[in-house]
Each structure stands twice: as structure tokens, then as C-alpha cells.
Amino acid sequence: MGESLPKFLLVSLEVVTAILLLAIILGVIAVAVMYVIDVTQTRHAVRRNYPVIGRFRYMFEHLGEFFRQYFFAMDREEMPFNRTQRSWCYRAAKNVDTTAAFGSTKDLRSPGTVMFANTPFPTLDGDAAECQPMTVGAQCRTPFNARSFFNISAMSYGAISRPAVLALSNGARMAGCWLNTGEGGLSPYHLEGGADIVFQIGTAKNGVRDLDGTLSETKLREIAAHEQVRMFELKLSQGAKPGKGGILPGEKVTAEIAAIRGIRIGEDAISPNRHPEIADNGALIDMINTIRDITGKPTGMKFVMGDHYWLDELFETIVKRGVASAPDFITLDGADGGTGAAPLPLIDEMGLPLRESLPLLIDKLRAYGLRDRVKVIASGKLVTPADVAWALCMGADFINSARGFMFALGCIQAMQCNKNTCPTGVTTHDPDLQRGLDPTDKAVRVMNYCKNLQHEVGIIAHSCGAQEPRQLRRRHARVVTPSGLSISLADLHPENVIGYGQPIPLVNRQPPALQVAAQVGQPQRQQH
Numbered sequence: 001m002g003e004s005l006p007k008f009l010l011v012s013l014e015v016v017t018a019i020l021l022l023a024i025i026l027g028v029i030a031v032a033v034m035y036v037i038d039v040t041q042t043r044h045a046v047r048r049n050y051p052v053i054g055r056f057r058y059m060f061e062h063l064g065e066f067f068r069q070y071f072f073a074m075d076r077e078e079m080p081f082n083r084t085q086r087s088w089c090y091r092a093a094k095n096v097d098t099t100a101a102f103g104s105t106k107d108l109r110s111p112g113t114v115m116f117a118n119t120p121f122p123t124l125d126g127d128a129a130e131c132q133p134m135t136v137g138a139q140c141r142t143p144f145n146a147r148s149f150f151n152i153s154a155m156s157y158g159a160i161s162r163p164a165v166l167a168l169s170n171g172a173r174m175a176g177c178w179l180n181t182g183e184g185g186l187s188p189y190h191l192e193g194g195a196d197i198v199f200q201i202g203t204a205k206n207g208v209r210d211l212d213g214t215l216s217e218t219k220l221r222e223i224a225a226h227e228q229v230r231m232f233e234l235k236l237s238q239g240a241k242p243g244k245g246g247i248l249p250g251e252k253v254t255a256e257i258a259a260i261r262g263i264r265i266g267e268d269a270i271s272p273n274r275h276p277e278i279a280d281n282g283a284l285i286d287m288i289n290t291i292r293d294i295t296g297k298p299t300g301m302k303f304v305m306g307d308h309y310w311l312d313e314l315f316e317t318i319v320k321r322g323v324a325s326a327p328d329f330i331t332l333d334g335a336d337g338g339t340g341a342a343p344l345p346l347i348d349e350m351g352l353p354l355r356e357s358l359p360l361l362i363d364k365l366r367a368y369g370l371r372d373r374v375k376v377i378a379s380g381k382l383v384t385p386a387d388v389a390w391a392l393c394m395g396a397d398f399i400n401s402a403r404g405f406m407f408a409l410g411c412i413q414a415m416q417c418n419k420n421t422c423p424t425g426v427t428t429h430d431p432d433l434q435r436g437l438d439p440t441d442k443a444v445r446v447m448n449y450c451k452n453l454q455h456e457v458g459i460i461a462h463s464c465g466a467q468e469p470r471q472l473r474r475r476h477a478r479v480v481t482p483s484g485l486s487i488s489l490a491d492l493h494p495e496n497v498i499g500y501g502q503p504i505p506l507v508n509r510q511p512p513a514l515q516v517a518a519q520v521g522q523p524q525r526q527q528h
Contacts, residue, residue, distance in 0.1 A: 031052055035051045081403065081413060085384055089384070089407035093446070094445060098452065098456070114478070116389065117477065117488070146398065149398050149399060149469060150453055150454050151178045151180070151400050152178065153402035158252055161422075161427065161437065162434070168409070171444070173193050173196075175450035175451055178196040178197065199229050201235060203275050206269075224294070232299045232300075233302050234299065234302070235303075237302075254429055281314045304357070306351055318370065329375040335350060336380050363493070381403070382404070384453070385453055386460070389457050389469065392469050392470060394493070406426055409437065410426065424436060457469045474493060479492060
């Protein structure tokens with residue numbers, strides 16, 4: 001035994017040495033091959049000038065995204081959502097303590113920062129009221145009595161995975177909120193959970209289209225026959241890519257998704273950048289009324305605002321035709337809305353952010369006497385109680401969120417939604433990656449997130465003296481100006497600038513916010 005041990009160690013040492021020698025030889029060969037490839041290729045200047053070593057530049061560029069997220073970026077620095085926002089969503093979804101200690105890390109001096117105006121006499125818990133359901137489309141054959149002011153925004157099956165849709169559908173039912181199908185059509189997984197559903201009709205009309213891409217009345221009636229389908233939303237544009245249709249990479253177009261949408265397997269699904277048959281306001285109103293007449297259910301439209309003068313032309317047309325011709329609701333997406341895939345110039349540069357467009361829409365509706373007729377749904381980067389409370393202060397009736405609920409599903413903001421490699425199984429159709437997303441567990445988290453957010457919006461409302469969230473008004477919030485001082489939203493967006501119920505004169509169509517903003521920080525001329 002004593003003699004065999006050194007022999008065993010000697011053999012082991014020889015084997016290890018041989019392995020190391022082989023690894024070195026293979027490494028040298030690999031470096032030599034990479035060297036030859038780098039100096040002969042012409043696509044990358046860095047690799048051509050610095051063969052082999054230049055490859056590290058691309059590796060570090062890729063890894064830098066993850067290092068910034070976990071090690072280098074401060075809690076409130078990241079985009080599109082910082083660590084503080086994501087952390088609140090995760091904790092709310094897990095139904096664990098969402099309180100913080102020691103003080104706020106939020107910079108309250110930065111221009112654009114929103115803060116809420118508390119009252120000396122906040123609403124007592126015993127006086128607090130539940131946010132009551134709101135009816136959409138009271139004039140329709142089948143109105144929708146919506147129970148929740150916070151709901152799940154449009155996410156198509158195809159853009160997100162089967163277990164993700166199942167979790168959202170079941171979670172929405174348990175939370176009492178609705179689930180928007182997105183433009184990918186109605187899948188069995190949307191229906192399986194038993195949630196209220198808003199069916200979105202995108203520019204490709206997936207799920208309700210004929211073979212030539214036109215709207216099919218037969219398929220529309222089939223969709224409307226589902227009791228769970230409560231409303232129809234005609235999508236004109238979305239925040240992250242106004243002027244561009246939906247984009248679903250071919251690697252995500254499985255046989256099942258192709259059957260649901262009515263498209264070809266494995267090919268990129270690129271929706272038209274607008275509805276071909278809608279070229280003016282008259283055609284838009286006609287389409288909305290056609291869908292409503294066929295389905296008997298509330299019908300509205302979704303868009304991101306650009307040229308706000310278009311609203312004057314649209315609302316003038318509606319007033320001329322009669323208030324009954326108006327959409328039952330408008331979903332307003334902000335330019336800061338999300339998507340699975342879109343050209344960078346549209347994501348970064350196109351459309352108005354919700355903080356500018358939402359008060360514009362609300363004020364225009366009031367000016368034309370349409371505010372009571374048309375419900376407003378705000379959508380676009382609203383994931384925390386403060387975001388939602390701000391939208392309610394501005395006048396929104398409902399708030400939709402997609403990425404907040406994605407965080408509830410476990411999304412880690414890996415920024416791979418446009419690929420089939422989502423590490424949490426939310427936006428991939430790879431079965432191995434989908435294994436990590438348990439629909440049963442995540443449905444509970446969806447419910448928790450929705451209920452906890454509504455609860456904390458209530459806390460904000462009570463601190464402002466309102467009995468329930470929908471009683472929040474513009475005077476209850478303030479925004480920091482470039483001077484470092486804040487101004488009330490009621491002063492920045494005054495509701496009494498325009499005589500509500502009266503059409504806005506063409507010569508006075510400057511948004512009220514601009515009239516006030518031009519005066520903010522300007523010294524008043526003294527009278528002598």
C-alpha cells in the first residue's frame with residue numbers, strides 16, 4: 001500500500017501534465033487560427049489592427065450591460081427601469097414588506113420629479129372607500145363593468161410565452177383586473193384563466209382577418225361570442241414604435257402561433273404600419289362603429305400622441321356626427337412605452353411622453369364635451385404606485401401596465417425580448433427556458449402585484465385627503481421645474497383655461513400647459 005501510493009501520485013501527475021500540455025497546444029493553435037482570421041477579415045477594424053486581443057472589446061461590451069445592472073449603476077440610475085422600481089415590483093409580487101428605512105434616495109430637486117401634496121387632515125382608515133367599478137360603453141348592447149382601475153396592458157401570445165399568458169390570465173382573474181390580448185389574437189391560454197379580456201385588433205388584424213388581411217365579420221363575431229371578451233381595442237399605434245406595425249421574429253412564429261394569427265410558420269410577422277382601410281378620421285370612426293355594431297361590446301382605440309392638432313380634427317368630426325359615434329374608450333400610450341422589438345429611432349425619438357400627452361387628451365375631451373362619453377386608459381411605463389397615482393391625478397379612468405406585470409412574472413430586464421433567449425421564460429418559446437416559469441406560482445404573484453399596487457395608490461390618495469384613488473385631482477400633485485421649485489399640476493395644466501364643452505377656436509389651439517409653462521420662472525413685470 002505504501003509503495004502504490006507514490007506510484008499513483010506519479011501517474012496522476014503525468015496525466016495532469018499531459019492534459020495541461022494538450023490544453024496549451026490547443027490554446028496556441030486556437031490563438032493562431034484567430035490571428036489569421038482577424039488579420040485577413042475586413043469587417044472589424046479593431047480586430048484587424050489588434051488581432052485576437054481586439055476580440056475582448058466585443059466581449060466586454062456585451063458583459064458591460066450586465067455588470068452595470070448589478071454592480072456599477074446606482075439604484076435610481078438605470079433605464080428603462082431602475083433597480084428601485086424593479087425591487088418594489090418584485091417585493092409587491094412576492095407579497096413581502098415593501099417599506100423602506102432611513103429616508104428617500106430619490107432626488108426631489110431634479111426637474112420633472114413628481115411629488116404629491118399631502119393634507120393636514122388625511123382620510124382616516126375608517127372613512128376610506130373602495131374604488132368602485134366603472135362602466136365602459138354604457139350605450140352598447142353589452143356594456144363592461146370594469147372592476148379594477150389597474151389592469152394588464154397588451155402583450156401578444158407569441159411575443160410572450162404560453163406559461164406567461166397562463167400566469168397572467170389566472171392572476172388577472174384572481175385580482176379582478178382585465179387582460180389585453182395584444183395584437184397577436186386570442187389564444188386558448190388567454191381564455192383558460194377565466195379573466196376579463198380586452199381583444200386588441202392590430203393593423204394586421206390577427207385572429208379576425210381574412211386570408212387577404214381584411215377584417216372578417218365572421219371571425220369578429222366568433223371572438224365576441226366569448227363571454228370573457230369584454231371590449232375591443234383598435235390599435236393605431238403604440239408608444240415604443242408609433243408609425244410602425246408589430247414585429248414578431250420568425251424564430252418565435254411556431255405552428256400554433258401561426259394558426260392563431262393566420263400567418264406563415266417561421267416567417268417574420270411584420271404588421272402594416274397602419275390599417276390600410278383607415279386613411280382619415282371619417283374612416284376611423286366608421287371602423288370603430290362597425291366593430292361595435294358587429295360585436296355589441298365597447299369598442300375603443302389605442303394610439304400614441306404626436307400631432308395633438310389631430311385630436312381637434314377628430315373630435316370635431318365626432319361632434320358633427322353625434323356623441324354616440326365616439327369611441328367608448330381611448331387607450332393613450334406614451335412614447336416611453338415598451339415593446340419586444342422596434343427600430344431604435346422610433347423607441348428613442350418618436351411620439352410624446354405620457355406626461356405631456358395625457359393632460360392634452362383629457363383637456364381636449366373636456367373642451368369638446370366628450371369627457372363623460374369617452375373613458376381614458378393611460379399606458380406607458382406606469383409600474384409603481386406613484387406612477388399610477390400621477391395618471392389618476394391627470395384624469396385617467398384606468399391605467400394599463402405591461403412591464404410591471406412582466407416584473408411580477410420574474411422578468412429581470414435582460415433586454416432580450418426581441419430574441420428567443422429570455423432567461424426567465426417570459427418572452428421565449430424555448431421549452432428549456434420556459435421551464436423556469438411556473439404559471440401557478442407566477443399567477444399568485446400577478447395577483448399580489450396588482451392588489452398591492454392598488455393598495456399603495458390608496459395610501460397616496462388618503463394622504464392627499466381623497467377617500468379613494470379616483471378622487472385624486474391635479475391639485476394633489478406637483479412637479480419640479482428647472483428652477484428647482486415645484487408647481488402644482490393644477491397650475492401647470494389648468495382645467496379652467498379653456499371653456500369646457502366648447503370647441504377650441506382654431507386660433508387658440510396652443511396647449512394650456514405651454515401657455516403656463518412659458519410663464520413658469522418668469523419674473524412678473526411690476527406695475528408703476
